[in-house]
Amino acid sequence: IPEFPSFKASEVRSHDGKKGDRSVWVGYGRGVYDVTEFAASHPGGDQILRAAGGPLEPHWRLYAQHNAEWVLEILEELRIGNLMPDEEWIQEAEDINEEAGPYAEEPIRSPKLIVQGEAPFNAEPELKLLVHDQLTPNDLFYVRNHMPVPVIHPEEYRLEVVDTNGKMLVSLSLEDLKKLPKHVVAATIQCAGNRRNELDAVKKVKGGRWEGGAISNAEWGGARLADVLALSPSSAKTIEISEAHHLCFEGLDTDPGTGAVYAASIPVDVLHRVPDVLLAYEMNGETLPRDHGYPVRAVVPGIVGARCVKWLGRVVLSKEESTSHWQRQDYRSFSPGVDWDTVDFTKAPSIQEMPVVSSICDHSLDGEKKTISMSGYAWSGDGKGIIRVDVSADGGKTWQEAALRKKGSQKRNETYDWTLWDATIKAPANGKTELVCKAVDSAYNTQPERAESIWNLRGLLNNAWHRVDVDKV
Ligand code: MTE
Ligand code: MO
Known part of the structure; x- marks a missing residue:
C-alpha cells in the first residue's frame, strides 16, 4: 500500500x-x-x-x-x-447488488426528462425545453430504448460489414472508424410514436403515450457509411453492394427474454440520395452518450428514428429488408379501419421518410396587451425544409404566419434539421380558446386537421394539427 x-x-x-x-x-x-x-x-x-x-x-x-x-x-x-x-x-x-438484473447497468439520466417507461428506458423532455436552442442538449434529447443499454468497451468494439451470407467485407475498430474523414450533419430524429397520446385519446392504441417530445435535434459527427462500404474488397464492392437492396443495421443491445438484437433496415437508395448517412460517434461535439448509442450509431437524416440503430455492431448488405420484429411487425401504419384482428403487417411498407410535423411547445399570455405568444418546432422528413408555419388562436378559424427562426432559404431537399418558430397573436376577447399550429414543407405538404382521420392501431405518425387548450385570457 x-x-x-x-x-x-x-x-x-x-x-x-x-x-x-x-x-x-x-x-x-x-x-x-x-x-x-x-x-x-x-x-x-x-x-x-x-x-x-x-x-x-x-x-x-x-x-x-x-x-x-x-x-x-x-x-x-x-x-x-x-x-x-x-x-x-x-x-x-x-453486498451483491440485488437488483443486478438486465437493467442494472443503465446510465445516469437527467431528472428533467419525463419518464414514459423505466425499463426499457423511454423518456422525453418537457416540451418547452425543446425550443430554447436549435440543438437539443444531449441530456435532454429524448430516449427511446427497446432493451437494456449495452455495456460496450471502446477497445473491444468492432463495426462489421457483412454480405447476406455473413461473409465479412469490412471490420473496423473504433479507432479505424475515426480515421475516416469526419462529417457533421445537423439532423432531427423523431420517433414514429411521437404524439401518440393524442391518437390514444381518440381510441386506445398500443404503445407508450408520448407527448410531443419524442423528437430532438442534434449535430451528429462521424464517418459516412458510404466511406465504410467503400473499404470492401473491390470484388465484393461490385457484386455485393450493387446487388444489395437494403442496408440492415444490427444493434448490440439484446432482449433479455428472447435474446433478439435490435435491428432495422433502410432501402439502399437512401444512401444515394443522402450522402451524410453517418456512423456517428459524436453528438453535439461530445462523445455519443450511452443512451444514444455509444460508441457508434447509425444516423439516417430524414428517416424515422427506428432505423437510426444505436450501439451499431453490424451492417448487413441484403436483398431483403431486416427480418427483425421492428422492421416487419412494427413501425408500419394502417387505415383507421384496421384493428388487431384484421391487421396484416405484410400489407404496409415499413415507415422510412417522415411526414411534415409541428408542435406548439410553449405559450404565454400577455393580459395587458391581450396577446398570446407561442413557440414550437416544425420538421419534415426526406430533407424537405419548412417554408411556413401557420398558427391560430381560435381553433383554426383564422390564421397568422409564425416567424421562422432559421434565416434565409433552406437547402432544397437537403434540410434535415428542424425549424423552430415563434408567433405573437391577438388573444380572443374572453373565454376558453384553442391554439393551433400546422406547418408546410418545401413540397407544399401540410398536416391533416384531425387526429381521428389518421388514427392507426399502433398510434404512429401523428402529424395532425397540434392543438393546445388555453383558459380564459
Ligand atoms: N437502436 C437500438 N439498437 N435499440 C433501440 O431500442 N430504438 C430506435 C432507434 N434505434 C433503438 C435503436 C428508436 S424506435 C428510436 S425512435 C431511436 O433509436 C431513438 O433514438 P434516441 O434514443 O437517441 O432518441
Ligand atoms: Mo421510435
Whole structure:
C-alpha cells in the first residue's frame, strides 16, 4: 500500500457529489479515489456516480465485465488515500447488488426528462425545453430504448460489414472508424410514436403515450457509411453492394427474454440520395452518450428514428429488408379501419421518410396587451425544409404566419434539421380558446386537421394539427 493519507469511512461518505465542493470519492478495496473529474470527462464515466461516497464493489460488474485491468489502471491514477477499516463499509461492499438484473447497468439520466417507461428506458423532455436552442442538449434529447443499454468497451468494439451470407467485407475498430474523414450533419430524429397520446385519446392504441417530445435535434459527427462500404474488397464492392437492396443495421443491445438484437433496415437508395448517412460517434461535439448509442450509431437524416440503430455492431448488405420484429411487425401504419384482428403487417411498407410535423411547445399570455405568444418546432422528413408555419388562436378559424427562426432559404431537399418558430397573436376577447399550429414543407405538404382521420392501431405518425387548450385570457 503506497504512502497515502488514511480516511475514515464517514469522510469518504461525505464526498457523495452533493455536498460542499460536490466532489465525488469512492472506495474500492483499501483504496480511496477521487473520481470527480473522471465522472465528468469520460464516456460512461458517470456510471461511477452510482457508488458516490461509498464502496464501488456492488457496482463493480459494470466496470469489471470486460476489462477490469484497464479500469483498475485508471482508478489507481485517481487514488488519494487509504480507507480505515470499517465494519459497516465492508458489509456494504460485500453486498451483491440485488437488483443486478438486465437493467442494472443503465446510465445516469437527467431528472428533467419525463419518464414514459423505466425499463426499457423511454423518456422525453418537457416540451418547452425543446425550443430554447436549435440543438437539443444531449441530456435532454429524448430516449427511446427497446432493451437494456449495452455495456460496450471502446477497445473491444468492432463495426462489421457483412454480405447476406455473413461473409465479412469490412471490420473496423473504433479507432479505424475515426480515421475516416469526419462529417457533421445537423439532423432531427423523431420517433414514429411521437404524439401518440393524442391518437390514444381518440381510441386506445398500443404503445407508450408520448407527448410531443419524442423528437430532438442534434449535430451528429462521424464517418459516412458510404466511406465504410467503400473499404470492401473491390470484388465484393461490385457484386455485393450493387446487388444489395437494403442496408440492415444490427444493434448490440439484446432482449433479455428472447435474446433478439435490435435491428432495422433502410432501402439502399437512401444512401444515394443522402450522402451524410453517418456512423456517428459524436453528438453535439461530445462523445455519443450511452443512451444514444455509444460508441457508434447509425444516423439516417430524414428517416424515422427506428432505423437510426444505436450501439451499431453490424451492417448487413441484403436483398431483403431486416427480418427483425421492428422492421416487419412494427413501425408500419394502417387505415383507421384496421384493428388487431384484421391487421396484416405484410400489407404496409415499413415507415422510412417522415411526414411534415409541428408542435406548439410553449405559450404565454400577455393580459395587458391581450396577446398570446407561442413557440414550437416544425420538421419534415426526406430533407424537405419548412417554408411556413401557420398558427391560430381560435381553433383554426383564422390564421397568422409564425416567424421562422432559421434565416434565409433552406437547402432544397437537403434540410434535415428542424425549424423552430415563434408567433405573437391577438388573444380572443374572453373565454376558453384553442391554439393551433400546422406547418408546410418545401413540397407544399401540410398536416391533416384531425387526429381521428389518421388514427392507426399502433398510434404512429401523428402529424395532425397540434392543438393546445388555453383558459380564459
Ligand atoms: N437502436 C437500438 N439498437 N435499440 C433501440 O431500442 N430504438 C430506435 C432507434 N434505434 C433503438 C435503436 C428508436 S424506435 C428510436 S425512435 C431511436 O433509436 C431513438 O433514438 P434516441 O434514443 O437517441 O432518441
Ligand atoms: Mo421510435
